Amino acid sequence: AAGVIQSPRHLIKEKRETATLKCYPIPRHDTVYWYQQGPGQDPQFLISFYEKMQSDKGSIPDRFSAQQFSDYHSELNMSSLELGDSALYFCASSSLMAGLYGYTFGSGTRLTVV
Amino acid sequence: AQTVTQSQPEMSVQEAETVTLSCTYDTSESNYYLFWYKQPPSRQMILVIRQEAYKQQNATENRFSVNFQKAAKSFSLKISDSQLGDTAMYFCAFRSPDGGATNKLIFGTGTLLAVQP
Numbered sequence: 001a002a003g004v005i006q007s008p009r010h011l012i013k014e015k016r017e018t019a020t021l022k023c024y025p026i027p028r029h030d031t032v033y034w035y036q037q038g039p040g041q042d043p044q045f046l047i048s049f050y051e052k053m054q055s056d057k058g059s060i061p062d063r064f065s066a067q068q069f070s071d072y073h074s075e076l077n078m079s080s081l082e083l084g085d086s087a088l089y090f091c092a093s094s095s096l097m098a099g100l101y102g103y104t105f106g107s108g109t110r111l112t113v114v
Numbered sequence: 115a116q117t118v119t120q121s122q123p124e125m126s127v128q129e130a131e132t133v134t135l136s137c138t139y140d141t142s143e144s145n146y147y148l149f150w151y152k153q154p155p156s157r158q159m160i161l162v163i164r165q166e167a168y169k170q171q172n173a174t175e176n177r178f179s180v181n182f183q184k185a186a187k188s189f190s191l192k193i194s195d196s197q198l199g200d201t202a203m204y205f206c207a208f209r210s211p212d213g214g215a216t217n218k219l220i221f222g223t224g225t226l227l228a229v230q231p
Contacts, residue, residue: 042222042223043219055217
């Protein structure tokens with residue numbers, strides 16, 4: 001079965017650079033969620049989109065922005081990168097009425113800022 | 115706001131034995147969903163088991179079962195016949211019902227389980 005695809009798997013950037021992470025949800029899933037997981041920490045919700053509109057916002061820095069496109073894929077844009085942005089970034093998708101079925105997570109993008 | 119608490123940062127169990135991971139949560143909602151996710155060293159987030167608050171029957175998935183105590187707001191995970199492959203970080207997570215303002219998952223801080231040979 002098709003899963004949530006994230007690219008790239010690994011990314012190394014220098015401080016103050018920009019990074020773009022991509023997420024391709026499961027077909028027919030209309031909702032995308034972004035999470036940030038620092039080393040040894042639990043995943044923290046950043047932002048979500050439903051039908052290409054932002055549906056919820058968490059602890060996402062102003063330096064970050066995201067959008068969902070007409071084909072439902074989503075991109076997380078991160079500017080002025082800081083060392084503290086080094087983390088595993090998960091994308092997950094669901095249908096809005098996923099109920100008990102929850103999310104399907106991608107394998108994550110590991111961002112290292114040096 | 116909803117919160118999820120896992121009070122056991124680390125646990126260890128011998129292979130083939132049974133272990134129980136604790137999770138408590140706080141919410142004012144009457145219906146919601148609870149999940150246990152497993153995150154092995156590969157860092158992939160894998161759904162282990164799920165429970166709807168309106169269902170009193172505890173969910174079971176092979177060697178994994180939960181003890182859901184709604185009044186106590188407790189949702190513990192029992193792993194029977196532990197296997198080396200069960201070694202992972204386990205996260206308890208809460209989700210509000212569909213149609214609400216948010217469908218985000220709220221995670222606990224995790225329990226690192228080590229299965230010893």
